[in-house]
Amino acid sequence: MGVSGSGKSTVAAMVAERLGWEFAEGDSMHPQANVDKMHAGTPLTDEDRWPWLDVVAGWIRGHLEAGTNGVVTCSALKRSYREVLRAPGVVFVHVAGDGALIEARMSSRSGHFMPTSLLSSQLATLEPPQPDEAHVTVTADRTPEAETDEVLELLGLG
Structure with a gap:
């Protein structure tokens, strides 16, 4: 979880x-209307986010x-959003990261529908x-490899 550009998908x-688990990109689960809205520079509302x-x-x-392990990305910016996703296990x-660093990362990536102009609304x-x-x-201030190492260590999986 985290704001767009934080590196959550990479990590x-x-x-x-590393764990041999299935990975899913939560952004690919957005309905087209949400993608279009974000691409146009319009922040999503709670009503936009609930179906996603x-x-x-x-x-x-x-x-x-199914008893299978997986990793899925999702901004999950609010506690109420995480309540929808929460389950045992x-x-x-x-x-997390500094806004300036994340903005620089967003500016350097290509092909993503989330414009840098929406970062401030996500941080807010x-x-x-x-x-x-x-x-x-x-x-999010190191290499993705170092951040991944830390995640695995913190989860007791590394």
Whole structure:
């Protein structure tokens, strides 16, 4: 979890690869209307996000019911969004970072529908996980490999 550009997809894919778990990119689960809205530079509302969160939660539930491990990315910016995704065995990995660093990362990537102009709205919306939420936090200020190493260590999987 984390704002767009934090590196969550890169780290999540690396975690999944190292563990041999299935990986899913939550952004690919957005309905086209959400993608179009973000591409146009319009922040999503809660009403836009609920159906998408339900799809991501369905992916999580499917893996839990099948007894298979997986890693899925999702901004999960608010506690109320994480409540939709929460289940026994689910641990949120918050990839947190400095706004200037994240903006620089967003500016250098190509082919993503989320424009840099929406970063400030994501940062304003972000409610970092609280101690009563199953989570670990890594700081997006190192190489993806180092961040992945830390995630695996914090989760007791490395």
